[in-house]
Amino acid sequence: MKIIVLGAGAWGTALALSVSDRHQVTLWARSAEQLAALRADRSNLRYLPGPALPAELRLSGGPSEPIAEAIAGQDLIVMATPLSAARSMLHSLRDATVPVAWLSKGFEAPVSNIPNARPFGLMVHEILAQVAPNLRAGVLSGPSFALEVARGQPTALVAASDSAEVRDALVSAFHGPNLRVYANDDIIGAEVGGAVKNVLAIATGLCDGLHLGLNARAALITRGLAEMMRLGVALGARAETFTGLSGLGDLVLTATGDLSRNRKVGLQLAEGKTLAQAIESLGHVAEGVYCAHTVVQRARLLDLDMPISEAVVELLEGRVSAHDVVSLLMEREPKNEMV
Numbered sequence: 001m002k003i004i005v006l007g008a009g010a011w012g013t014a015l016a017l018s019v020s021d022r023h024q025v026t027l028w029a030r031s032a033e034q035l036a037a038l039r040a041d042r043s044n045l046r047y048l049p050g051p052a053l054p055a056e057l058r059l060s061g062g063p064s065e066p067i068a069e070a071i072a073g074q075d076l077i078v079m080a081t082p083l084s085a086a087r088s089m090l091h092s093l094r095d096a097t098v099p100v101a102w103l104s105k106g107f108e109a110p111v112s113n114i115p116n117a118r119p120f121g122l123m124v125h126e127i128l129a130q131v132a133p134n135l136r137a138g139v140l141s142g143p144s145f146a147l148e149v150a151r152g153q154p155t156a157l158v159a160a161s162d163s164a165e166v167r168d169a170l171v172s173a174f175h176g177p178n179l180r181v182y183a184n185d186d187i188i189g190a191e192v193g194g195a196v197k198n199v200l201a202i203a204t205g206l207c208d209g210l211h212l213g214l215n216a217r218a219a220l221i222t223r224g225l226a227e228m229m230r231l232g233v234a235l236g237a238r239a240e241t242f243t244g245l246s247g248l249g250d251l252v253l254t255a256t257g258d259l260s261r262n263r264k265v266g267l268q269l270a271e272g273k274t275l276a277q278a279i280e281s282l283g284h285v286a287e288g289v290y291c292a293h294t295v296v297q298r299a300r301l302l303d304l305d306m307p308i309s310e311a312v313v314e315l316l317e318g319r320v321s322a323h324d325v326v327s328l329l330m331e332r333e334p335k336n337e338m339v
């Protein structure tokens with residue numbers, strides 16, 4: 001199979017190199033500088049230091065090879081950019097005739113300069129319906145730190161799409177000895193899980209950075225899962241998807257794993273760093289920072305209670321301090337668990 005991965009950050013690089021022994025894989029970098037560095041180093045020192053790029057992995061990109069040229073003749077196109085690039089990338093791919101998958105996990109920031117745009121941020125499948133309705137596409141999600149996948153450590157993913165052809169293409173492309181890829185037709189559930197777990201990982205990082213203890217962390221993960229499920233079901237997802245890889249699976253990984261950038265943001269805010277300092281020190285995207293506001297905004301429009309996500313927004317937007325977030329959550333009125 002010929003696969004092109006558009007975007008040479010940590011995750012695109014890891015996924016591309018992990019299957020380059022079995023497929024003809026091209027990793028496409030946006031800028032000429034990034035492409036030159038990948039070619040010179042045969043490693044992605046900026047975004048994924050450590051793993052070498054296998055000799056079989058093809059490298060392309062930069063202005064001399066725009067997306068339209070790069071995707072010609074490919075069997076599968078993978079968008080490996082942050083969510084903020086999804087709209088423009090889907091626009092460039094709108095006439096593609098082969099399956100397309102995206103890896104980003106989040107909600108877009110609200111777009112105000114698009115005629116008839118909804119007044120709240122969208123998930124990628126909703127952007128797809130606006131800008132590329134004829135594309136056959138889906139998301140590849142689930143608990144997967146890039147570095148572990150690049151090292152060949154066992155990982156399970158979920159390929160979610162309403163198109164069986166797209167699900168099958170993703171399983172054929174990525175299922176193998178180190179990666180298990182499960183199919184799911186609940187794309188809403190997969191996208192809500194992937195986005196909300198990033199917001200919750202900021203909360204859990206904060207909790208651990210403040211040394212609140214393991215009881216508090218377990219409570220945050222469990223009540224966070226309830227929030228994720230509440231929003232997802234209200235948006236049209238199936239409840240059971242949230243007990244799967246893109247829900248509970250990715251929430252546990254991101255909330256507890258120190259490789260998580262979102263968790264690191266919470267840990268650094270607990271240390272007294274500013275949000276700008278935390279973002280600067282990462283050098284990678286932490287999607288929870290950019291989608292927390294939208295998660296809460298969409299929940300409010302649906303009249304849903306998401307207190308942990310609300311507390312993260314209060315913190316990120318500077319209205320409460322790290323220490324006050326705890327009282328914000330603990331001093332709430334008692335309520336029934338299963339509502």
Ligand SMILES: NC(=O)C1=CN([C@@H]2O[C@H](COP(=O)(O)OP(=O)(O)OC[C@H]3O[C@@H](n4cnc5c(N)ncnc54)[C@H](O)[C@@H]3O)[C@@H](O)[C@H]2O)C=CC1
Nearest residue numbers: 007008009010011030081082085103104105145146284285
């Ligand atoms: N790193 C990880 O372990 C995982 C990340 N993800 C998700 O995948 C997405 C990408 O994450 P990472 O690769 O880790 O981010 P990263 O911060 O390591 O790299 C982002 C890459 O996207 C490129 N980029 C940005 N805008 C672009 C555009 N318009 N066109 C082409 N390239 C562009 C940047 O140059 C950079 O190479 C995020 O939404 C993240 O939540 C999902 C699973 C695992």
Ligand SMILES: O=C(CO)COP(=O)(O)O
Nearest residue numbers: 142143144145260261262
């Ligand atoms: O999505 C991820 C793992 O599944 C990566 O999480 P972070 O973006 O928080 O590093």
